[in-house]
Every structure is written in C-alpha cells, then in structure tokens.
Amino acid sequence: MIQRANELADIIRKSKEIHIVTHIDADGITAGAIASETLRRLGKKYSIECIKQLDEVVINKLLTESHELVWFTDLGSGISAQYPEIKKIITDHHECPPDCDAPFHFNPHLFGRDGSYELSGAGATYLVSKALDLKNRDLSGLAIVGAIGDLQDRKFCELRGMNTEIVKDGKDAGVLQTIKDIRYFGKETRPLIKLLQYASDPLIPGVSGREDACVALLQELQIRLKEGDAWRTWVDLDKEEKRKIISTIIQMLLSKGFGYQAASRVLGESYILCKEEEGTELHEAKEFATLLNSTARYGQYEVGLQVCLGDRGKWLKEALNLLSGHRHNLVEGLQFAREEKIQKRTHLQYFHAGDGIRDTIIGIVTNMMLNTEDVDKELPLIGFAFTENGDVKVSARATQSLVDRGLDLAAVLTRAAKELNGVGGGHNIAAGATIPKGKEEEFLQIVEREIKLQLVP
Secondary structure, three states, X not given: OHHHHHHHHHHHHOOOEEEXXXXXXXXXXXXXXXXXXXXXXXXXXXXXXXXXXXXXHHHHHHHHHOOOEEEEEOOOHHHOOOOOOOOEEEEOOOOOOOOOOOOOEEOHHHHOOOOOOOOOHHHHHHHHHHHHOHHHHHHHHHHHHHHHHOOOOOOOOOOOOHXXXXXXXXXXXXXXXXXXXXXXXOOOOOEHHHHHHOOOOOOOOOOOOOHHHHHHHHHHOOOOOEEOOEEOEHHHOOHHHHHHHHHHHHHHHHHOOOHHHHXXXXXXXXXXXXXXXXXXXXXXXXXXXXHHHHHHOOOOHHHHXXXXXXXXXXXXXXXXXXXXXXXXXXXXXXXXXXXXXOEEOOOOEEEEOXXXXXXXXXXHHHHHHHOOOOOOOOOOEEEXXXXXXXXXXXXXXXXXXXXXXXXXXXXXXXHHHHHOOOEEEEOOOEEEEEEEOOOHHHHHHHHXXXXXXXXXX
C-alpha cells in the first residue's frame, strides 16, 4: 500500500494541472479538502467538484474538459478499468470489481483490507498526501473526521485497521486526541436531555425517544439540567456525573435483557480535534462530520470545503445555518419514514419516501431508522426516494450481525441495479444505488433473490 501511495504521489508531482472529483458526504468533503490543500502546498494548479455519483453525465463532461489529470477521491473504483482516455488517479475505499486494480488506483480492498472500517476515502487520500510530504500529517484530523462520518467506528466502537495509524499521526502532529467516552451523538452541542432522547446504538429502553423520561431519569440521578439560563451538555458534566449516567444506562440495558455486548456499546473511543474550541460543532469528529453533511448534501460543498480548510468566519457561519436546516430535515425525514410504515418481506424490509425525503439524505434517514424500535434488526432495511432527474435513489443498511452471517449489500445492490440499467455500490454493511423510476418492485425482487443466495446455505 505504501508503494502504491508513493506511485500516485509521483504522478501528482509530474502533473501541472489537476482536477479533483469527490463525493457529497463528509468522507468525500474531507477527502476533497485533503487533496486540495495538498495540491495548494505543492503549488499546483487545481480545481474541484463535488458529485452525487459517478455516472455517464459526469464522465462525458470530464471527457470533454480534457484535464491533464483527474483525481477521484472517495469514488471512482467502479470505473478504474474504463475510460483510459481520462488520465486519472483514484483514492477510494468502496468495494470494486475484479478487474479494477491498476497502478493509479489506491483502495484498501486491493490489498486485502476492508474499506468499510479499516480505511475511508479521506484516509486513502491522506496516505497519498503523506507520501508527498510528511508535513501533511497535520491533515490527519480531516481524515479521521471522514472515517467517523463514514461510520467506520461502528463495528468495534472505535477505529481499527489503517485508521489507527492515521490517529497516531494526528496525535504526533498535535491535531487529535482520543478519549473513552459515551458514544451518543451531540456531546458538545446538544442539551443533555436531547442527547438521551435521540440516543441509539444502543437505544436506552424506556428513555430513547421520550423527552419526559429523559428529564425524569436525570432528575432521579440529581443531575442539574441547566447552568443559569443555559442547558447543560455532556461536556459540561463532571466525571462523577458522567459515571452515574453511563452506569445507569448500562444497568438499564442489562436488566432489560439486552446482554453484555449491547450494553458495552454505550462506551467507545471519541476523537477530538484538539485545536478546535470545546463545545463547538468542530471539536468532536462526529459533530464535525454532521456539519459537513449539512453542506454538500444541499449543493453547498464549497461551504464545507472552506470550513475543512480552516475558515472560522463567514463560511463557518454559513455552515452552521445549513446545519440547523439539516437537523430539521432529518427529524422530519425520520418522522415521514415512520408514518410511511416499514413494509416487511421475507428477506428485507423497506420504505418508499417518494418526494418526502431528499435523495441526498435518504441514506442518513435509513441508517437512523435502522437504529429505532420500528424495524426488525434481522432484516436489511432499504429506503427509496425520488431524485431531481426522475430516477430513484436507493439506500440500504444492515446490522453487523447480518454482515457477520455473510451479507454483502454492495454486491447485492450492484448486481440488482445493473440488471435494471442502474448503478450501485458501497460497502457490505451500507450501500446505495440509482435505478429507473417504476422499477422498484422488480429491484426488490432481485435484491431478495441475492440476499437469499448470500444468507441461505
């Protein structure tokens, strides 16, 4: 892998003009930011664009633009063996077809590593950046934000694989620190009541989803909810208060029969951007990633990119405005999905949002739904949403236990979409596709067939 990273670094050094093409999620934005800053430091002429997916429209545009070099970050593995007329390098981590290995392609799957939790798109891009100059180790913090945004800590409640080497680089560069802490989202900025109300993975029995139960629990533990007029957040608590809450949640889970494995997921590794201000959306990797998701997924990738590159004025203010709208859309999207009701079939469950949820956030909502009590954890969950150009966006999510039994959603969705002249890809635990409108039922039938082949001996 180091040799491949060095080979890509040589290609970059020899190029004068480079165009970056990256994805619209947190991993894609951080990957794009790492690539941009790397090229800026090298004094290269560069440009960047952020896309939903690498389809024929994007490819045809790139073919007409005739860039000296195109750098695909957090996407591109699917076309690595195609379009030789596009001089390219690829730093990606998604599952790729058998013929995808090439001297310009850096992907953990090519080296026997799992791109769903060992290395993200931002991480792959960072390793090439580091190969260009060891001084770029200060960009490791962005790579970790990308990995956390890609949920690479979900399997083990901490980052593993090559991600751990990047964490070490971050610590050595003075940009990262890690702490053992509660894993629930919003430790820096959410009022304590909301942190518990929206707690998932694991859900807190009798508490998650119920604001009154959250208030009652905190009052019972004699935890002050406010400091003056301000709501207290998790980072405002002292060690004893945190210990009390964590201990109580674990006891509640065990008493309800959740078992040690589920209860142990309350605690995990937290990744702190130590040069950022505590109590802000940029201090902890999960919240930073969510801030980035609120930009490019709404067509404002320039905002997230500038925040990654250090802007703490105009662009950060704009990002915070977008984040407010993003949170509102996610709450509405989750409510919409619940009202639509989950349709269960033999080998999967699904919901169709139509125009009710943006296609750019259907994956996030599907993941949120998987962590609610509304769904069967023994079946993968599929969410559909209409796109602006009249297609259907598909997002599929599964639990780790299903993956451990042999489920590979990337393979399933790639095959099913291809049969319908669509495109698909992703990871074993989380994948996506775009298919023609009106083909949803046919798609579900193919997906069921493929899941059955994978899971039934």
